[in-house]
Amino acid sequence: MAEGIRDKVVILGMGCTKFGERWDKSGGDLLVDALTEALEDAGIEKKDLQAAWLGVHIDEINIGKGGTYASNAMHLPFIPVSRLDNFCASGTEAFRGAAYGVASGAYDIALAIGVEKLKDTGYGGLPDSPAFGQEMVMVGPNATAPGMFAQLATAYAAKHKIPMERVKEAMTHVSWKSHQNGAKNPRAHLRKAVTKEQIMGAPMVAYPLGLFDCCGVSDGSAAAIVCTPEVFKKLKPNQPMVKVKALQIAVSSGEEAAYDKWDGASIMTTRAASKRAYEEAGIKDPRKEISMMEVHDCFSITELCTMEDLWISPDGGAPDDILNGFFDLDGQIPCQPDGGLKCFGHPIGASGIRMIFEMYNQLLGRWPEDRAVKNPKFGLTHNLGGVPNNNVCSIAIFGVD
Amino acid sequence: MVGITSFGAYVPRYRLNRMIIFGSMGWLNPVIITNARGEKAVANFDEDAITMAVAAGMDCLRGIDRSGIDAVYFASTTAPYKERQNANIVAGALGAGEQIRTADFSASLKAGTTALLSALEFAAANPGSKAVVCAADCRLGKMASTQEMVFGDGGGAVAVGDGDVIAEYKGCYSVSYDFVDHLRGANTKYDRMWEERWIRDLGYQSFIPEAVNGLCAKYGLSPTDFDKVVYPCYYGGARKKINAMFGEDPAKVQDDMLATVGDTGAAHPLLMLAAALETAQPGQKILLVSFGSGCDAMWFEATDAVSKMQDGRGASRWLARRADLDNYQKYLVWRGMAPPELGLRGEVDKETRWSLVWRDRKSILGLWGGKCKACGAQQWPAKRMCVNPDCGAIDQFEPVYLADKGGTIFSYTGDMLAASLNPPAVYGTVSFNGGGRTVLDFTDCTVEDLAVGNAVEFSFRIKFYDPKRDITNYFWKAIPAVEEVK
Numbered sequence: 001m002a003e004g005i006r007d008k009v010v011i012l013g014m015g016c017t018k019f020g021e022r023w024d025k026s027g028g029d030l031l032v033d034a035l036t037e038a039l040e041d042a043g044i045e046k047k048d049l050q051a052a053w054l055g056v057h058i059d060e061i062n063i064g065k066g067g068t069y070a071s072n073a074m075h076l077p078f079i080p081v082s083r084l085d086n087f088c089a090s091g092t093e094a095f096r097g098a099a100y101g102v103a104s105g106a107y108d109i110a111l112a113i114g115v116e117k118l119k120d121t122g123y124g125g126l127p128d129s130p131a132f133g134q135e136m137v138m139v140g141p142n143a144t145a146p147g148m149f150a151q152l153a154t155a156y157a158a159k160h161k162i163p164m165e166r167v168k169e170a171m172t173h174v175s176w177k178s179h180q181n182g183a184k185n186p187r188a189h190l191r192k193a194v195t196k197e198q199i200m201g202a203p204m205v206a207y208p209l210g211l212f213d214c215c216g217v218s219d220g221s222a223a224a225i226v227c228t229p230e231v232f233k234k235l236k237p238n239q240p241m242v243k244v245k246a247l248q249i250a251v252s253s254g255e256e257a258a259y260d261k262w263d264g265a266s267i268m269t270t271r272a273a274s275k276r277a278y279e280e281a282g283i284k285d286p287r288k289e290i291s292m293m294e295v296h297d298c299f300s301i302t303e304l305c306t307m308e309d310l311w312i313s314p315d316g317g318a319p320d321d322i323l324n325g326f327f328d329l330d331g332q333i334p335c336q337p338d339g340g341l342k343c344f345g346h347p348i349g350a351s352g353i354r355m356i357f358e359m360y361n362q363l364l365g366r367w368p369e370d371r372a373v374k375n376p377k378f379g380l381t382h383n384l385g386g387v388p389n390n391n392v393c394s395i396a397i398f399g400v401d
Numbered sequence: 402m403v404g405i406t407s408f409g410a411y412v413p414r415y416r417l418n419r420m421i422i423f424g425s426m427g428w429l430n431p432v433i434i435t436n437a438r439g440e441k442a443v444a445n446f447d448e449d450a451i452t453m454a455v456a457a458g459m460d461c462l463r464g465i466d467r468s469g470i471d472a473v474y475f476a477s478t479t480a481p482y483k484e485r486q487n488a489n490i491v492a493g494a495l496g497a498g499e500q501i502r503t504a505d506f507s508a509s510l511k512a513g514t515t516a517l518l519s520a521l522e523f524a525a526a527n528p529g530s531k532a533v534v535c536a537a538d539c540r541l542g543k544m545a546s547t548q549e550m551v552f553g554d555g556g557g558a559v560a561v562g563d564g565d566v567i568a569e570y571k572g573c574y575s576v577s578y579d580f581v582d583h584l585r586g587a588n589t590k591y592d593r594m595w596e597e598r599w600i601r602d603l604g605y606q607s608f609i610p611e612a613v614n615g616l617c618a619k620y621g622l623s624p625t626d627f628d629k630v631v632y633p634c635y636y637g638g639a640r641k642k643i644n645a646m647f648g649e650d651p652a653k654v655q656d657d658m659l660a661t662v663g664d665t666g667a668a669h670p671l672l673m674l675a676a677a678l679e680t681a682q683p684g685q686k687i688l689l690v691s692f693g694s695g696c697d698a699m700w701f702e703a704t705d706a707v708s709k710m711q712d713g714r715g716a717s718r719w720l721a722r723r724a725d726l727d728n729y730q731k732y733l734v735w736r737g738m739a740p741p742e743l744g745l746r747g748e749v750d751k752e753t754r755w756s757l758v759w760r761d762r763k764s765i766l767g768l769w770g771g772k773c774k775a776c777g778a779q780q781w782p783a784k785r786m787c788v789n790p791d792c793g794a795i796d797q798f799e800p801v802y803l804a805d806k807g808g809t810i811f812s813y814t815g816d817m818l819a820a821s822l823n824p825p826a827v828y829g830t831v832s833f834n835g836g837g838r839t840v841l842d843f844t845d846c847t848v849e850d851l852a853v854g855n856a857v858e859f860s861f862r863i864k865f866y867d868p869k870r871d872i873t874n875y876f877w878k879a880i881p882a883v884e885e886v887k
Contacts, residue, residue: 123745125818134757138765138864139782139876141828141842147816148840151829155812158853206816206825207848258780259788260836264812389830389840 004280009099009244010232011398012109012225013042016357019220019345020189027063027117028073030221034113034350035074038223043235049225050107051080055094055114056349057087057385060127062117070115087131087385088296089249090114091222091352092394096247098226108231114354115221116347125217126348132390146214147206148387149299154208155264156305160316168208170319171300172199175212177328178297178336182343184371189216189345213300218345222353224360242360245378246280246397248273257389267384269393270309274382277395278311283378287312290333290397291376292362294355296384297340306382307335310395334373337362348385352394355381363400376400403525404566404701409461409558410675410716411453411537412662414845415726416440419550425729426545436550439660443726444539444554446735446822447844447862450477451487451875453537455494455861457556457668457675459805460714461533465560467496467802472523472532476506476516476667478585479539481873490875491535493766494861496802502532510583510633510693512536512667513557517689518697520561521570531562538666541591541736548583548592551635553663557671567710568678568687568701574616576608577695590737601636605692609634609643612696613688620700624648627700628685629677631655633669633692647688661720667693672716679715681707713885722883724845734822747820751865753872763800768859768877770837771798779803779836788837801835803859804877808833810855815848831857831879842878856882 015037017030025033039046054070056063063069067081084093091114098112121127125144130137141147153171157164176196182188194212202211232241250273256262274286283289290312297303307318312333313326321327327335338344338358341351359379361367378399385392419437427434444453454475462470473495475488488503502523506516513536520532537556542548561570582600584593594600609632613624625648634640635657644654655677658669665672670691677687681703690698726732733739763769764782771783775794778787783798813829820826827843829851843851844862857879864876 121745125746128746128749134754135761135782137751138753138758138761138874141840142816142819142821142826142865143828143840144816144818146818147814147826147828150814150816151812154814154829154853158812203817204815204825205818206814209814253790254788255790258782258837258839259778259790260832260838261790264830 005099005103005247006245006280006282007243008103008228009226010229011242011360012044012227012232012235013038013040014224014357014360015041016187016222016354017220018187019218019347019354021119022219023119025219027115028069030117030219031070031073031113031115034221034223038225042225044109044225047077048109049076049079049111050109051098051101052076052111052113053094053097054081054083055090055112055352056083056116057085057090058116058118058127058129058348060129061120063115070113086392088298088348089352089383089385089392089394090349091354092381092383092396093249095224095353095356095396096249098224099244099247102226102228109225109227111223111225112353113221113223114350114352116349117219118217118347119219144206145387146209146299149302150206150209152265152305152388153301156301159263159265162316162319164208166319168200170304170322171213172196173322174297174300174303175199175342178340178342181329181337181371182339185339185344188339188343189218190339190343209299209301215298215341216343216345218347220345220347220350220354222350222357224353224356240364241401242363243399243401244396245399246277246395248277248280248395250393252386252390254390262389266305267309267388267391267393269391270306270382270384273393273395274310277397281378281397283397286310290378290380292337292359292373293333293335293380293382294338294340294358295335295382297336297342298346298384302384303335306384310380310382329371337371337373352381352383356396356398359398363398402566402569403521403563404561404569405559405678406531406562406565406567407461407465407560407710407714408675408678409457409459409714410672410719411456411460411556412442412716412719413444413448413453413554414722414724415443415445416723417443417726417732421729422550430545433545433547433550436547441553441663442555443732443735445845447878448554449481449863449873450479450537450539451481451490452861452863453539453554453556454491454535454558457537457558458491458495458533458535461558461560462495463714463805468498469531470495470497470501470533471527471530472502472520473497474504474506474516474520474532474534476512476534476536477538478507478510478512478667480505480507490766493762494804494875495533496767496804510667511691511695511697513671514689514691514697514699517559517671518573518699524561524563528563531560533560534558534671536668536671538668540666541738543591544738547597548594551659551664553665555662555665555668555672557668557675559671559674565706566704567707568681568703571700571702572616572620573697573699574612574619575695575697576612576615578608580604580694601639605634605636605639606642608696609690609692610646612690612698613646616698616700626686627688628653629655629681629687631670631673631677631688632690633657633664633673635659635664676716678707679711679717683707718883718885741822743820750869751867753867753870753874765876767802768804770801770803770833772801773797774799779833781833781837781839803833806834807856807858807882808879810851810853810857811838812853813843813848813851827851843880844878845880850881858882
């Protein structure tokens with residue numbers, strides 16, 4: 001009987017570049033920065049890495065295919081480098097590859113590293129690409145990510161009979177809160193606190209999502225070095241250990257996009273993956289037990305719906321929780337203490353590992369007082385790649401001993 | 402008895418008041434004021450001759466079983482393809498089978514009536530067969546030209562056969578001349594015309610009477626015997642003179658739709674015919690004449706069955722479904738007459754993979770989905786495995802033509818980031834009537850027109866144009882349900 005990987009894998013070290021418009025750095029430069037910081041934090045050398053998993057999504061620009069570009073850039077010594085693309089879950093997928101490599105006993109120490117060089121596109125937003133296959137080029141809508149996620153809002157308001165003004169008010173609070181948090185974070189892409197009036201009054205990108213309802217598109221890289229608890233104890237005796245409690249992925253079955261059952265106001269993969277993750281981690285009541293979260297706030301409405309999909313807020317209750325400050329930095333479950341995708345930025349392949357970086361440092365109590373979560377026990381990260389009706393969700397839960 | 406079994410029309414939603422053209426371009430050519438009455442219909446940025454022909458065909462075939470169609474003819478002088486038969490695209494969109502005859506009729510404004518005559522002769526030669534003729538045109542005049550003022554965009558369609566005939570075909574008479582009033586070479590975008598006085602006097606005023614008189618002589622009729630007279634001619638003076646030959650009652654001559662639509666080229670006789678059939682009474686004699694490189698003249702007699710097809714199909718509901726196109730620049734951009742900046746996102750190269758298009762032609766052209774024989778779930782696309790998570794049956798689909806089924810809005814948005822010639826790009830998830838859903842582009846509407854649960858119809862449109870390879874791709878979009886005109 002499969003028992004998952006709870007407590008079988010720990011984080012030995014992590015690194016994360018500043019995210020942003022890194023005009024001066026290539027994807028390879030960013031990889032080197034993230035790797036260097038992770039190696040220093042782990043207290044090991046490059047030759048100690050036995051295998052690597054690389055998270056990266058966009059092919060059209062960026063670092064090409066396969067594992068060669070990354071291996072060349074970091075001059076990894078002929079170890080396995082496996083490229084993993086699973087939309088915005090790519091970073092967490094890479095982490096999962098490394099964690100499973102260690103948990104299986106195949107390796108003692110493995111690297112998960114994610115990178116995305118998006119700002120060589122030449123325009124805002126993600127590059128247009130046949131991400132859902134060539135058939136969709138012929139029949140898919142002339143859509144972008146904001147427009148696909150915006151539909152969550154129109155369907156959410158209709159399903160719960162909540163006036164769009166109220167939904168928009170909650171969405172505004174989501175972005176306001178992330179800007180508050182991001183402003184305090186030196187590694188974040190967007191570091192300006194904004195007023196709710198600015199958010200509400202911003203130009204519309206895709207109704208009802210305005211400019212501030214959309215996350216930044218950034219360059220960046222993040223890395224994690226994982227090992228078994230036994231190896232950790234040898235290398236870092238008597239130091240607190242950040243342990244993997246759960247790692248789950250769920251991928252759309254196609255039912256949301258073409259069948260009649262999905263409500264359009266929730267994400268089926270998130271509901272499935274989080275249920276499995278709580279079971280793997282031994283969490284019974286996430287609203288009481290989870291201490292903090294980094295969720296996939298590609299758009300404010302995504303974060304709103306995710307609060308329900310993670311079984312934290314009751315269905316239709318996320319706007320109330322959000323507006324009551326439940327997810328603020330000083331609320332019951334701080335969400336996006338590092339600024340989230342909204343402000344930390346979203347280099348796709350790196351984002352999942354960036355979220356883990358935040359949980360790791362919070363669990364170890366490394367952040368300054370003004371942005372530290374108090375006495376965290378469990379930290380949850382969540383990625384959602386693709387679009388609401390067709391996506392990949394990853395959930396990871398971490399604890400500290 | 403062979404004759405017309407149904408009719409349809411299409412007029413695009415957007416109408417440009419001709420004074421807006423004059424206001425923008427009168428400085429260059431003040432004389433266009435003489436044609437500045439009324440408005441012209443302008444195809445949306447995602448419409449062309451094929452999509453408008455399909456829209457007219459869909460109107461014509463409402464309630465008619467597509468599997469019985471034996472021939473589909475397409476007529477236009479503005480077809481997007483020189484090689485790749487346009488009629489096949491139209492036939493696919495209409496949901497016709499593939500063991501049929503298809504043909505393009507082109508190069509003359511009488512192409513629409515010539516296609517109709519060919520269809521009638523096809524039906525006469527093949528008892529029990531059915532044919533449908535779809536015509537549309539989207540002609541361009543240069544800025545500040547008479548043609549720009551006069552031309553409009555639209556389509557007409559006629560179904561013919563020997564069962565359930567609503568207007569019996571009685572006979573025809575044609576004249577054909579290499580009379581070059583208007584001309585476009587194979588590589589020319591804009592219409593060029595010779596002196597209008599010559600076109601009016603030697604063209605319309607002599608060829609139309611010649612064709613009508615020839616028809617009358619052939620069938621022992623007098624021009625005054627006709628109860629409804631349909632012919633195109635946008636010269637008011639010439640029209641008055643020609644009208645005189647049909648007798649005292651001006652009401653019997655069908656309105657030329659110049660003030661509401663404009664001259665729709667090869668489609669115009671069929672568009673006007675559709676409008677005439679909307680009000681035809683049993684026993685009425687209907688004369689149809691085209692003009693362009695000569696004339697086709699033909700006549701019909703409405704049967705008792707004509708009222709059965711007077712159910713909302715035809716031009717009226719499209720004419721009523723109108724919105725102002727309030728600026729001239731938008732018209733220029735939509736019609737490809739001025740280059741807009743779409744941003745770098747708009748430059749993304751999209752290749753058409755013909756082997757893929759061939760495999761998926763039913764679902765792309767006709768929005769064919771499937772109904773699972775195991776669980777009954779309707780779905781689009783119908784790939785190999787049923788989408789119902791409790792079913793999953795493989796290769797158990799009964800094909801379903803979804804293009805005429807309509808649906809309701811499940812979710813929607815208007816996207817300012819997507820590159821579009823009519824921003825914001827409006828799209829959303831549509832639930833098909835009968836089951837299944839998908840995300841479709843919306844068109845002919847603004848975000849403000851939409852609400853979750855609203856009814857939509859499907860409209861065959863240009864999906865994207867590949868300028869590098871000159872490929873126009875088509876697919877279905879959702880439009881707000883068109884209200885019936887009573």
